Amino acid sequence: MKRIAILISGRGSNMEALLKAHAAGELQAEPVLVISNRAAAPGLDTARAHGVRTEVASFKDREAGEQRVLDLTRECAVELLVLAGFMRVLSPTLIEAFPNRIINIHPSLLPSFPGLHAQRQALEYGVRFSGCTTHFVNAGVDTGPIIRQSVVPVEPDDTEETLSARILEQEHATLVHSVNDWAADRLSVEGRHVRVSAG
């Protein structure tokens, strides 16, 4: 089974979705490492409760942080990085070390609302639908080739909290499906297009 690392910064709700799917036998990859850039991230406890090795890699010095990620992932023979609410931008060095092998999940229908507070941006713009996107990470912010998207309606009385909750539910399934697509070799990337074979 292919070995994956999950990078988090906080609660790690999407990380937890992956770990639960793994525990249920529904993930076709093995989460072997969870790295947080914050030692206080609550997700580290969750990962340990699932028996997954956890590490902290401070990104106050990004170069040192990324070197630590590289060292740890090599040590653990990790083939895929999953960014699950990881709040730091990666440098080309790390991205090139994992070409089309870093998956990010973003809470909007990209290319709408990249960057921080995507759900708030969507509410402020006044869109009728939003959702989430998984994509391979490239040098831009939330601009990489799209793997999957899921759509949710924006309701008239939505707050940032209610919309975020509705999207998050889709994020969990979308991320699990995307990792499984990758693990089963169903994804091929041509330019900025990701083809998903029936596999």
Added chain:
Amino acid sequence: MKRIAILISGRGSNMEALLKAHAAGELQAEPVLVISNRAAAPGLDTARAHGVRTEVASFKDREAGEQRVLDLTRECAVELLVLAGFMRVLSPTLIEAFPNRIINIHPSLLPSFPGLHAQRQALEYGVRFSGCTTHFVNAGVDTGPIIRQSVVPVEPDDTEETLSARILEQEHATLVHSVNDWAADRLSVEGRHVRVSAG
């Protein structure tokens, strides 16, 4: 019944959707005038076939073109302008003459892919869903307050033609619904948010 004018530049397929809905008793507004910026627009014939007055307003000189639109719409006591594939950007003068009374339809899920060739932009980006958006026109290009959106999937083998056809089907219904929302006074605009009451 509220009187509306439709501005076109070409085939006017969305115009035709409005005229057909009107003929079927399904439009709660009366199309009394169709203006094209191009004398050769095939939609002019379609409009005449529906018994609607047609006029040409050249926008080679935008100021003169807009003045002609203003004169004609005054003469016809028009309360709402609908841009149905109208390929010219309006100046603040015309927009301020019809505050929140100009509706545009755009073939993407705005704010993604504004401007020309929205369907091609969507295919080139590699999104999994696209759609259409109706919005009130403001000074920006496809940036005004959103009235309605409809979502369609993007299929792996889509061409610009197949995706455009799938979106266009949604455009027709979305535009008719939006004009009916306006005609029935169901729309209230606060900042960039359009609230649609059950009405």
